[in-house]
Amino acid sequence: MIKFNSELWLRERMMDHRGPDVFDGDTNIDSRKQRFRDAIKACGLELVIIGGKNGKPVNWAQAFESLYGEKL
Secondary structure, three states, rough: OHHHHHHHHHHHHHOOOOOOOOOOOOOHHHHHHHHHHHHHOOOOOOEEEEEEEEEEEEEEHHHHHHOOOOOO
16 A cells, blocks of 8 residues: 555655655645656656664665656
8 A cells, every 4th residue: 555645755755856746736645656657767766765664774775666666
C-alpha cells in the first residue's frame, strides 16, 4: 500500500531539487508514480542520496522502489 505521507515527503525533496510538482493538477497514484519516475530520470537524481534508513543512505531510485514496489 502506498503511503500518502511518503509521497508528500518525496514531493518536498523533489521540489528541493527544483523538479516538477508531481501533485500539480488532477492526480492519482498511477499518474504521480509516473511523474516521479520521469522527474527522477529527467533531473538525473537516480543515485542522489535523499535520506537514510537504519543508518544507511537511501538514494532516489531506492526510495522510489521502496514506496511503489517496482524498479525506477
